[in-house]
Amino acid sequence: MLDVRLTASVKSTARWVRNMTALAGGVVAALWQPSVAVAEDIKPAVTAQDVAFAQDLEYRTFHWFWDNANPKNGLVPDRAPLPNGAASVAGVGFGLTAYGIGAERGYITRDAAVARTLLTLRFMSSLPQNGDAFGSAGYHGFFYHFLDPNTGLRVADWSELSSIDTALLMSGVLFAQSYYNRDTPDERDIRSLAEALYRRVDWAWMRDGGQWVRMGWYPPGTFIVTPWKGYNEGMILYLLSLASPTSPLPPTLWDQWTQSFGGQWTSFEGKDFLNFAPLFGHQYSESWVDFRGIQDAFSRAHQTDYFQNSRAATYAQRDYAVRNPGKWVGYGADLWGLTACDGPGEARQDSQGQDRHYLAYSARGAGADYILDDGTIAPTAAGGSVAFAPEIVLPTLHAMYERYGDRIYDQYGFKDSFNLTFNDQGHFWVDGQQLGIDQGPILLMLENWRSGFVWQVMRHNSHIRDGLVRAGFTGGWLNAQ
Numbered sequence: 097m098l099d100v101r102l103t104a105s106v107k108s109t110a111r112w113v114r115n116m117t118a119l120a121g122g123v124v125a126a127l128w129q130p131s132v133a134v135a136e137d138i139k140p141a142v143t144a145q146d147v148a149f150a151q152d153l154e155y156r157t158f159h160w161f162w163d164n165a166n167p168k169n170g171l172v173p174d175r176a177p178l179p180n181g182a183a184s185v186a187g188v189g190f191g192l193t194a195y196g197i198g199a200e201r202g203y204i205t206r207d208a209a210v211a212r213t214l215l216t217l218r219f220m221s222s223l224p225q226n227g228d229a230f231g232s233a234g235y236h237g238f239f240y241h242f243l244d245p246n247t248g249l250r251v252a253d254w255s256e257l258s259s260i261d262t263a264l265l266m267s268g269v270l271f272a273q274s275y276y277n278r279d280t281p282d283e284r285d286i287r288s289l290a291e292a293l294y295r296r297v298d299w300a301w302m303r304d305g306g307q308w309v310r311m312g313w314y315p316p317g318t319f320i321v322t323p324w325k326g327y328n329e330g331m332i333l334y335l336l337s338l339a340s341p342t343s344p345l346p347p348t349l350w351d352q353w354t355q356s357f358g359g360q361w362t363s364f365e366g367k368d369f370l371n372f373a374p375l376f377g378h379q380y381s382e383s384w385v386d387f388r389g390i391q392d393a394f395s396r397a398h399q400t401d402y403f404q405n406s407r408a409a410t411y412a413q414r415d416y417a418v419r420n421p422g423k424w425v426g427y428g429a430d431l432w433g434l435t436a437c438d439g440p441g442e443a444r445q446d447s448q449g450q451d452r453h454y455l456a457y458s459a460r461g462a463g464a465d466y467i468l469d470d471g472t473i474a475p476t477a478a479g480g481s482v483a484f485a486p487e488i489v490l491p492t493l494h495a496m497y498e499r500y501g502d503r504i505y506d507q508y509g510f511k512d513s514f515n516l517t518f519n520d521q522g523h524f525w526v527d528g529q530q531l532g533i534d535q536g537p538i539l540l541m542l543e544n545w546r547s548g549f550v551w552q553v554m555r556h557n558s559h560i561r562d563g564l565v566r567a568g569f570t571g572g573w574l575n576a577q
Contacts, residue, residue: 146490149497150482150542153509157539158203160508160530161187161194162212170216171245175512175529182242182251186261189268190536192216193384193550196275197543210282213272217289220265223248225296229315237296238262238313256312256320259302263333264533267384269293270336271550274557294559299337299345307352309337309345327357327370331381331402335563350567354394361398364464365415369400369408373461373468374435376537378406379480383540385560386551389572403484409463410481414488416462423450424471425524426516429488430495433477434460434469437513437534438527440520447517454518471517472525475510480537483545500524509538 164176172187192213199209223233233248234240234257240250241258273290276283302309308323309330324330334353337345360371372378381387387402395401400408417432425447436459443454454470461468475496482489497505503526504511511527512534518525543549554560555573564574 142486142490146494149494150490150546153479153493154197154201154539154542154546155203156507156509157535157542158194158198158201160535161191161532161539162198162204163508165191165212165216166245169219169246169248170212171219171243171248172532173245174242174533175531178529181245182255183245183248184242184261184532185239185258186241186264187532187536188216188220189265190383190532190540192268193271194536194539196271196553197539197549200547200549201543210276210280210286213276214282214286214289217269217272217286217293219248221289221293227315227317229253234262235313235315236298236301237293238298238302239265241312253314256314258312259309259324260311260329260333262297263330263336264380266294266297266336267332270557270559271384271553275553294336295340295342297336297340298343299340300343303345307349309333325353325356327354327360327372327377329372329377329380332385335381335385335560335567337563338566339559339563341559344566347566347568351393354392357394360465362464364462365412365419367408367412367415369412370398370402370405371463371465372409373463373466374459375409375413375433375461375477375481376435376533378409378484379435379537379541382406382483383480383537383544384550384554385564386544386548386555386573390564390569390574391571392568406481407484410478410485411488413462413477414485414492416467422469422471424469424517426473427471430492431473432492433473433475433479434462435474435477435480435534436460437472437474437476438529438531439470439472439513440515440518440525443518445519447519452517454515470515472513472515474513474534475504476512476534476538479510480534480541482538483541486545509535 161172165172171183172191174182174184174187195209195212198204199206224231225234226232227235230250232250233243238257238259239262240255241261242251242255243249244251269290273287276286299309304310304319308325310319311322311324312320324333334350338347338350357370362371364371389401391401413434414429414432417427418429420427438457439455441454441456445452458468460472475493478489478492504514508530512529512531513527515525540550544551
C-alpha cells in the first residue's frame with residue numbers, strides 16, 4: 097500500500113496578481129474558503145509573506161517532477177536523487193497532473209505540457225501486460241508499483257501489482273483527459289489514450305472473487321490477502337472502480353465500504369472525526385476530488401463532508417504536536433506533521449537521558465486508530481493539507497523554512513523529512529531525498545488552495561462524476577452541473 101518511500105524568481109501570473117490584491121491587513125481572507133462554517137474563534141492567520149513563500153514552494157515542487165521525469169518515456173522516479181532508482185506509477189499520476197499545473201502557472205508552455213503528457217501516455221499504453229513474473233509492466237490493466245525507469249518493466253520480484261498505485265496513476269490519466277480539451281491532433285490523442293488506459297483496468301478481477309478489492313497481486317497467481325477495507329486513501333480507488341465503463345463494481349459496494357469504517361469515527365484531541373493516523377490517507381483522494389459540500393450516506397449521517405473531516409484531522413495533528421506527549425524536540429503549533437515518510441533508520445539513541453527508538457520508512461501518524469511517532473516530521477504532512485487548513489499549514493511551512501531551510505529546503509522544495517531529536521554526527525537528521533508521492537500532495541493541494549484548479553478540472557471528468565453519483569454523493573457542485 098505504501099512506497100518504500102526564496103530565491104527563485106517566479107514570473108507573476110494574472111491569477112497571482114488577483115490573489116495579491118485580496119491581501120488586507122496582512123490576512124489573505126479571500127483565499128480561505130472552508131466548505132462549511134467553522135467556529136468563530138478560528139481566524140485566518142495567513143500573511144502576505146506566507147503566500148509569497150507558498151508561491152516559491154509550488155514553483156520548486158513542480159520542477160521536481162518536470163526535471164526528474166525520464167525525458168525519453170515520462171516515467172517519474174519513486175525518489176530522487178537516486179541514480180538508477182525505480183520509477184513509481186503513482187508518481188506518474190502526480191506528474192501528469194503537475195504538467196497541467198505548470199502550464200496554467202506559466203512555468204512551462206502548454207505545448208511542452210502536451211508533449212510530455214503524450215509521451216508518457218503513449219509509453220504507458222505500449223508496455224506489455226501479462227501474467228509473467230518478468231517482462232511485463234502489469235496485468236489486467238493494473239501496473240506494478242515500481243517499474244524500471246528505462247524499460248518500464250517490473251523492476252524486481254518484490255514489486256507488487258498495486259491496486260492503489262494504479263488508481264493514483266489513473267487519477268493523473270483522467271486529469272489529462274479533461275485538461276487537454278482542445279481540438280488538436282495531440283490533445284485528441286491524449287484524450288483517447290487516457291480513455292483506453294482507464295477502460296483497461298479490470299477492477300472486478302482484483303476482487304479475487306470476494307467482496308473487497310485486494311491491495312495487490314504477485315505473479316504467477318497470488319493475491320495480497322489484505323483488502324481495501326476501512327477508511328483510508330482507498331476512496332479514489334473505489335470511486336474509479338464504481339465508474340468503470342468496462343469492469344464496474346456495484347454501487348452498493350460503496351455503502352458496504354463505509355460501513356467497514358467501524359470505530360474510526362471517534363474522538364481524538366477533542367475532535368470527533370473519521371480517523372486515519374497518517375495524513376496521506378486524507379490527502380491522496382482529495383488531491384484530485386473536490387469533496388467540499390458533497391455528501392454520501394455516511395457523511396450525511398455524521399453531518400459533515402470528507403473535506404471537513406480532513407480539516408479536523410489536520411487540526412488534530414497540530415494539537416497533538418502542541419501537546420507533544422513524546423517530548424520530541426521542536427514540536428509545537430508551527431512544527432508538526434506525521435505521515436508515511438523516510439526516517440533516520442532502525443536505531444536507538446539516548447536523548448537527554450531517555451532511550452529513544454527510531455524508524456526507517458514508516459507510516460507515522462497520530463490518531464485514535466494508532467500513534468506512531470519517533471520525532472520525524474514530514475513537510476508533506478502539513479503541505480498536503482494546505483487546502484484543508486491554510487491558516488495553520490502555511491505558517492507552519494514558512495516556519496520550517498525560516499528555521500531550518502538551509503538544510504531541509506533546496507531547489508525542489510522541502511526534503512522528504514527531518515528529525516530534530518535524532519543526533520546525526522552532531523546535527524539533526526535530514527533526509528537526502530524527495531519522494532514523488534510526498535511531493536505530489538504538496539503541489540496539487542497548493543494549487544487547489546490557490547485556485548481550485550485541479551478540482552475544477554476533475555469536476556468536468558465524466559468518470560469522476562459517475563463514480564461519485566454511483567457512490568451516492570449529492571449536493572454542492574454535483575447538483576450545480
